Amino acid sequence: MQGVQEQIAMQGWEFTSNIQAAHHCRILVGWNANKVKLQCIHAESQWLTCEAVSLHTKEAITVTFVYGLNSPAERSHLWNYIRNFKPASTNTLWVVLGDFNAALRPSDRQGGDTRWLKHHEEFRESINNAGIFQPPYTGVHLTWDNEASPAWEPDGAPVSKSSPAWELIRNHFPAKDTHLLIWQKEHIPRHAFILWMAAQGRLRTRDRLSTTTAIPSLLCVLCNQETESHDHLYFRCHYTRAVWKTVNGHAGLTWPSMPWNQLIDWAVIAHNHRRNVNSMIARLILAASVYNVWQERNRRIFSHHFQGRDYLASEIIQGPSASGYQPKSDFVKAERGIGYLRGS
Numbered sequence: 564m565q566g567v568q569e570q571i572a573m574q575g576w577e578f579t580s581n582i583q584a585a586h587h588c589r590i591l592v593g594w595n596a597n598k599v600k601l602q603c604i605h606a607e608s609q610w611l612t613c614e615a616v617s618l619h620t621k622e623a624i625t626v627t628f629v630y631g632l633n634s635p636a637e638r639s640h641l642w643n644y645i646r647n648f649k650p651a652s653t654n655t656l657w658v659v660l661g662d663f664n665a666a667l668r669p670s671d672r673q674g675g676d677t678r679w680l681k682h683h684e685e686f687r688e689s690i691n692n693a694g695i696f697q698p699p700y701t702g703v704h705l706t707w708d709n710e711a712s713p714a715w716e717p718d719g720a721p722v723s724k725s726s727p728a729w730e731l732i733r734n735h736f737p738a739k740d741t742h743l744l745i746w747q748k749e750h751i752p753r754h755a756f757i758l759w760m761a762a763q764g765r766l767r768t769r770d771r772l773s774t775t776t777a778i779p780s781l782l783c784v785l786c787n788q789e790t791e792s793h794d795h796l797y798f799r800c801h802y803t804r805a806v807w808k809t810v811n812g813h814a815g816l817t818w819p820s821m822p823w824n825q826l827i828d829w830a831v832i833a834h835n836h837r838r839n840v841n842s843m844i845a846r847l848i849l850a851a852s853v854y855n856v857w858q859e860r861n862r863r864i865f866s867h868h869f870q871g872r873d874y875l876a877s878e879i880i881q882g883p884s885a886s887g888y889q890p891k892s893d894f895v896k897a898e899r900g901i902g903y904l905r906g907s
């Protein structure tokens with residue numbers, strides 16, 4: 564093991580592995596100790612979960628590195644772990660990455676056994692239950708091949724074996740400058756992440772899903788009236804409009820009524836004042852509303868659990884302070900009536 568680490572390590576790197584849990588090492592994690600402090604909090608044969616803290620920004624994330632076992636029965640332990648795992652804080656971003664030895668959907672693979680058996684659904688069910696989702700990516704769709712058949716190399720191009728997903732989590736933004744709007748100093752990571760996805764039109768709304776997967780209905784589950792799209796979910800939907808009106812009324816804010824894309828463009832310009840309290844509140848409310856509407860949509864689809872528009876609005880107004888979130892500076896504490904801005 565020491566020999567392997569010496570061969571791949573760059574200066575200042577440290578390593579941890581799941582060798583204690585797996586008898587032989589299946590997962591080896593290396594990191595630059597000059598930039599990140601990383602601590603393993605749980606290891607099993609198929610996963611290694613760590614808490615990583617940036618030495619520069621002091622931001623913490625939880626990362627689960629995965630290497631799924633070969634049989635569906637063995638992998639069911641992995642799916643159970645993903646279903647039931649909870650990061651130490653509800654505000655910590657949790658990233659799950661690696662080789663799951665499974666595909667989320669039939670279009671994620673080529674060749675081999677073409678049947679889509681029931682056990683294939685477990686991967687998707689577990690990440691849906693955990694409330695996590697696949698980040699957007701660019702580049703080739705398939706990132707691995709077993710070199711068994713030239714059919715795995717579309718258009719004769721070599722298939723990249725490195726995954727771009729990690730790089731996309733942060734620091735890659737759409738052309739319009741949504742950086743401050745989304746990743747402001749006081750941002751709540753899970754809110755910011757969903758807003759970032761929604762701003763790019765990359766949430767897996769039913770209109771997008773239907774282009775690759777057969778789904779039973781295209782209708783928005785919040786109103787059951789129109790096809791679910793980003794524009795519907797965040798502009799046209801009666802449910803969202805009622806929530807949005809209540810939340811902004813409570814905070815004393817007004818927004819123009821315009822399609823989703825235009826609203827983001829407008830907010831980038833209108834709320835780009837870093838230290839202006841109104842702008843800060845507007846940015847936090849936008850992120851909290853987009854996140855909570857998406858969560859409500861997911862709860863209805865995956866858990867058949869429905870919350871009314873007034874209840875959801877009150878959840879947004881009450882904010883994550885109810886679950887222990889503390890804002891980082893006193894600056895935003897002196898504001899009006901939005902729980903997560905008060906920090907108490």
Ligand SMILES: [Zn+2]
Nearest residue numbers: 783785786800
């Ligand atoms: Zn709707």
